[in-house]
Amino acid sequence: MPDDIKVKICGLTDPADVPAAILAGASYVGFVFFPKSPRNLDLEAAAFMAAAVPEGIIRVALTVDPDDALLDALTAHVQIDMIQLHGHETPARVTQIKQRTGLPVMKAVGVADETDLTQIDFYEKVADQILVDAKPPAGADRPGGNAMAFDWTLLSGRRWSKPWMLAGGLNPDNVADAVHQTGARQLDVSSGVERAPGEKDADLMRAFIDRARAASED
Numbered sequence: 001m002p003d004d005i006k007v008k009i010c011g012l013t014d015p016a017d018v019p020a021a022i023l024a025g026a027s028y029v030g031f032v033f034f035p036k037s038p039r040n041l042d043l044e045a046a047a048f049m050a051a052a053v054p055e056g057i058i059r060v061a062l063t064v065d066p067d068d069a070l071l072d073a074l075t076a077h078v079q080i081d082m083i084q085l086h087g088h089e090t091p092a093r094v095t096q097i098k099q100r101t102g103l104p105v106m107k108a109v110g111v112a113d114e115t116d117l118t119q120i121d122f123y124e125k126v127a128d129q130i131l132v133d134a135k136p137p138a139g140a141d142r143p144g145g146n147a148m149a150f151d152w153t154l155l156s157g158r159r160w161s162k163p164w165m166l167a168g169g170l171n172p173d174n175v176a177d178a179v180h181q182t183g184a185r186q187l188d189v190s191s192g193v194e195r196a197p198g199e200k201d202a203d204l205m206r207a208f209i210d211r212a213r214a215a216s217e218d
């Protein structure tokens, strides 16, 4: 279905996660390149897993303020279709990264209150997609993947010129509310479909996507 809700399952760490995510109905799969994350992958593991992803499913490389060496290594060794930027990349750096890699870029924007949404106005001019995530708590080890949601009512009535995904603390129990409150047509989940940090759970992935689809049809 062309306007079916799309789900990104992020932070796959085990080769068995790939078929499990696909069978569950994922449209995107994410591989994390951030050493402080329990989902971090080396290039070899990521290349192996990315090669097993069927055509039509978008393989996303999640990076945080990547330098050119990492970008070059990623594009040389791993079959990826999109770069996710989850750090403090400026709009100018987003443009450079698009040009250097030749890949579409999804820029994450952290939201805690209404003022944070103004960032999206800058990034929607340069990024291909926007990822609207919870702003990490001060002192957090990582800028995302913290199982933390934000106030979804901040998004009500908001429209942007680029496709966007909702992220942050989503799980099978709250995904229906998230879809109803925000109208999101794309969702990104990591912690909420894990049995332990960095360990995806096939039943949780399936429950998440089934409930997201059901909610989008209400």
Ligand SMILES: O=C(O)c1ccccc1N[C@@H]1O[C@H](COP(=O)(O)O)[C@@H](O)[C@H]1O
Binding pocket: 010, 011, 030, 032, 034, 037, 038, 039, 062, 064, 086, 131, 133, 142, 143, 144, 145, 146, 147, 148, 167, 168, 169, 170, 188, 189, 190, 191, 192
């Ligand atoms: O998942 C990680 O470890 C991670 C590390 C660094 C930056 C982002 C990360 N994850 C992304 O964060 C959001 C929300 O995740 P969660 O569902 O709340 O766990 C999502 O976009 C992940 O891709």
